[in-house]
């Protein structure tokens with residue numbers, strides 16, 4: 099019996115993934131390998147919707163793939179590849195874009211937010227049509243389930259609408275994907291601005307915990323994390339966002355419940371919590387960092403693995419694209 103197909107990807111648009119990417123997505127990706135047929139993609143076509151330095155992009159693609167592998171993505175159970183290596187993504191996106199209403203695309207709130215920050219001349223048509231490319235990514239593989247955060251839900255809805263529209267117009271072709279509702283995945287906040295999501299593109303440098311930071315830097319970031327003027331270690335995101343974020347990270351890293359952590363730290367100081375959490379996080383990510391650096395020592399081998407992944411992905415994607423082209427009348 100074939101396993102349900104899962105598709106997910108991350109952009110290679112920074113020099114390191116961060117703790118939010120790891121605890122909020124990658125840990126889950128690794129766990130899903132047992133029961134699903136996962137397709138994990140380094141989405142470099144998406145990354146160029148904002149300008150990238152070519153050499154930095156090339157390195158970041160390898161580094162992102164290396165971090166996936168170092169975190170436990172297993173090439174026997176998962177397909178791992180780079181989006182631009184499989185031309186069918188851009189090709190299907192064109193077909194789907196031709197079936198997407200301009201008004202429909204204009205309603206995507208992520209584009210509205212991002213382009214408002216950039217201004218209309220700086221923003222790109224690529225950023226506008228990004229959700230259509232995302233739909234192509236998903237629909238090419240007959241994906242059943244997509245692990246999505248809140249910020250991608252609207253894009254998944256568009257994907258479902260496009261799949262249904264294609265099927266209605268041309269006959270049953272596309273699997274209509276669903277959101278994968280797993281166990282509540284961790285949401286990690288900036289250590290310095292704990293009401294903002296930890297993010298490569300927002301928040302503070304000192305509050306961004308990178309997987310590839312040196313362990314001493316990681317420990318320092320936790321020791322300097324913003325807290326509050328009380329003394330009580332208690333989970334209360336509204337009035338104690340800093341401490342609540344530390345407890346959330348602690349729970350995600352150890353699998354302990356927040357309740358258990360509150361009991362464990364009852365009557366103890368913030369300093370203890372920060373110091374112990376720093377050690378736990380370092381113990382968790384230092385091996386991933388070490389393995390990533392090792393993989394990056396041999397770019398030819400990484401490229402070889404990614405070429406195998408691209409071939410596997412291409413076989414599947416091309417099958418769908420040929421069917422689509424045939425139905426469209428090409």
Ligand code: ADP
Pocket residue numbers: 107108109117118119120121122123246247284285286287295296297298299
């Ligand atoms: P960023 O916000 O840094 O740009 P992306 O949007 O590229 O990160 O997200 C890549 C993946 O990591 C997505 O699955 C997203 O849900 C997850 N993710 C990103 N930031 C966080 C966070 N702070 N907490 C939990 N998950 C996160």
Ligand code: NA
Pocket residue numbers: 297
């Ligand atoms: Na983002």
